[in-house]
Amino acid sequence: MSLLETRGLVKSYGGTRVLDGIDLTIQAGEMVCLIGASGSGKSTFLKCLNLLEPVDDGQILLDGVDIAEPDLDPRPVRQRIGIVFQSFNLFPHMTALENVLLAPCRVHGRRRQDVSPEVERLFTRFGLEDRMGHYPDQLSGGQQQRVAIVRALAMKPDVMLFDEITSALDPELVGDVLDVLRTLRAEGMTMVLATHEMGFARELADTVCFLDNGRMLETAPPAEIFTNPQNDRTRAFLARVL
Amino acid sequence: MPTRREIFERRQRRRANLIAALSTGAVLLAVCVLVPLSPGWESVQRAFFNGAIFARTFPGLLEAFLLDVAIFAWCAPLIAILALALAIARDLRAPALTPVRLAATAFIDIFRGLPVILVIYLVGFGIPGLGLPRPWNSPYLWGSLSLILVYAAYTAEVIRSGISSIHDSQRAAALSLGLTETDTMRYVVLPQAIRRVIPANMNLFIALQKDVALLSFIGPVEIFRQAGVYKSLLANFTPYVGAALIFLAVTIPATRYADHLMNKQRRQQQ
Ligand SMILES: Nc1ncnc2c1ncn2[C@@H]1O[C@H](COP(=O)(O)OP(=O)(O)OP(=O)(O)O)[C@@H](O)[C@H]1O
Numbered sequence: 225m226s227l228l229e230t231r232g233l234v235k236s237y238g239g240t241r242v243l244d245g246i247d248l249t250i251q252a253g254e255m256v257c258l259i260g261a262s263g264s265g266k267s268t269f270l271k272c273l274n275l276l277e278p279v280d281d282g283q284i285l286l287d288g289v290d291i292a293e294p295d296l297d298p299r300p301v302r303q304r305i306g307i308v309f310q311s312f313n314l315f316p317h318m319t320a321l322e323n324v325l326l327a328p329c330r331v332h333g334r335r336r337q338d339v340s341p342e343v344e345r346l347f348t349r350f351g352l353e354d355r356m357g358h359y360p361d362q363l364s365g366g367q368q369q370r371v372a373i374v375r376a377l378a379m380k381p382d383v384m385l386f387d388e389i390t391s392a393l394d395p396e397l398v399g400d401v402l403d404v405l406r407t408l409r410a411e412g413m414t415m416v417l418a419t420h421e422m423g424f425a426r427e428l429a430d431t432v433c434f435l436d437n438g439r440m441l442e443t444a445p446p447a448e449i450f451t452n453p454q455n456d457r458t459r460a461f462l463a464r465v466l
Numbered sequence: 467m468p469t470r471r472e473i474f475e476r477r478q479r480r481r482a483n484l485i486a487a488l489s490t491g492a493v494l495l496a497v498c499v500l501v502p503l504s505p506g507w508e509s510v511q512r513a514f515f516n517g518a519i520f521a522r523t524f525p526g527l528l529e530a531f532l533l534d535v536a537i538f539a540w541c542a543p544l545i546a547i548l549a550l551a552l553a554i555a556r557d558l559r560a561p562a563l564t565p566v567r568l569a570a571t572a573f574i575d576i577f578r579g580l581p582v583i584l585v586i587y588l589v590g591f592g593i594p595g596l597g598l599p600r601p602w603n604s605p606y607l608w609g610s611l612s613l614i615l616v617y618a619a620y621t622a623e624v625i626r627s628g629i630s631s632i633h634d635s636q637r638a639a640a641l642s643l644g645l646t647e648t649d650t651m652r653y654v655v656l657p658q659a660i661r662r663v664i665p666a667n668m669n670l671f672i673a674l675q676k677d678v679a680l681l682s683f684i685g686p687v688e689i690f691r692q693a694g695v696y697k698s699l700l701a702n703f704t705p706y707v708g709a710a711l712i713f714l715a716v717t718i719p720a721t722r723y724a725d726h727l728m729n730k731q732r733r734q735q736q
């Protein structure tokens with residue numbers, strides 16, 4: 225059984241179908257990259273996956289259980305599916321450490337001194353051990369984004385969603401953040417990544433999905449989709465970005 | 467070596483300062499020369515700017531002002547607490563809490579819509595008029611309550627504007643971690659919102675300090691009333707000028723500080 229699966233996912237904003245029947249299957253340990261033009265629905269799809277946006281129709285199966293059920297409590301799902309945003313969205317009034325500790329303490333009800341050691345290990349692993357006491361505005365964009373990743377990881381999610389997490393970064397900071405993704409990939413984290421970094425998708429993805437106007441037009445391993453795209457629109461898109 | 471631009475700007479700045487000094491000096495000179503030349507000046511000076519009376523009444527005024535400060539000091543924290551509760555209550559979404567939301571909305575509409583002095587009269591005369599026993603008939607109590615009601619309504623709206631100024635992505639980030647709506651409000655939205663509205667609320671509290679003088683209409687002998695007593699006693703308006711100076715000594719620095727905070731915040735947001 226797949227870890228996460230969508231069937232005919234539909235989402236509209238004021239009459240326009242932003243997601244128009246998306247089918248996608250994600251296996252445990254898999255890394256899926258979503259590519260597509262701006263406005264094609266990548267962010268919306270990711271937000272639907274962890275129920276930040278209510279879905280209009282279709283199913284989302286997490287371990288076979290439909291979580292798109294409208295009257296379902298979204299909180300347990302969100303604890304299992306972490307998301308990192310393009311604009312970091314760290315809480316500016318808290319230090320990096322407090323940002324990360326908030327959810328384990330409030331949501332899991334754990335004590336600060338119990339969580340701290342494992343959180344500090346996460347900071348160390350991503351080269352942030354001397355930045356724990358800093359406020360977000362004292363950190364570079366790349367450091368902020370890594371703290372945001374640590375914050376999501378501290379909840380020990382089964383799946384991580386990344387929404388163009390390097391797009392807001394200066395080019396020289398992108399590498400550090402991509403290294404974090406490489407580490408997670410090596411550890412077998414299940415990940416869904418909306419990205420404009422085609423080189424990175426090619427290097428690490430198991431599956432690349434091309435999204436166009438809310439439809440998943442092509443789904444294939446990177447070697448196929450980048451060298452021999454089947455769909456005309458995929459070909460046109462890749463010709464523009466590569 | 468200064469650059470050409472720096473030399474130019476320095477010359478410009480010197481010119482601007484010179485013009486500003488000359489024009490200000492001219493206006494001051496005109497005021498000092500022309501006002502005393504006006505026919506009524508002598509009597510105005512005697513009635514409002516009498517040095518001897520000023521010196522005699524000032525200590526008493528200062529003492530009366532302590533009561534204004536005290537009233538302010540016990541009203542301010544209660545206003546902050548009530549305002550926070552109102553701001554939160556107005557945005558409650560749970561259907562069961564609809565009556566709370568409606569009550570908060572009505573409260574804010576009513577007390578923002580009434581002149582402060584009217585509320586002070588209605589509450590300050592009306593409630594003790596019920597024939598309550600001491601200490602429940604104290605004008606201090608009901609006068610303070612009037613100020614609290616009115617200013618909590620204003621402050622609540624300011625806090626609400628702060629809450630809605632926090633970008634939705636902050637809420638999304640908190641919710642995505644599995645936090646409840648309540649925790650999201652308490653740990654993520656409110657701390658930022660309150661910080662953001664501190665300057666605006668400071669301006670409200672400066673206004674509150676001034677409006678404490680309105681309580682004099684229902685009894686408490688605070689500075690404005692004390693000045694009135696001196697005026698009747700000495701048949702001279704100078705005590706009012708003294709009272710005005712005391713208010714300004716508090717409100718001008720406070721206003722400047724609020725402006726400073728506001729500017730600092732604007733710079734940070736850029
Ligand atoms: N909250 C919203 N209300 C209305 N329309 C929205 C909302 N969020 C997104 N949209 C619309 O949905 C469409 C898909 O947006 P989405 O952000 O998912 O695209 P994207 O593929 O992530 O684009 P980008 O590469 O620019 O991030 C766009 O046309 C956008 O205007």
Ligand SMILES: [Mg+2]
Pocket residue numbers: 266267268387388
């Ligand atoms: Mg997007």
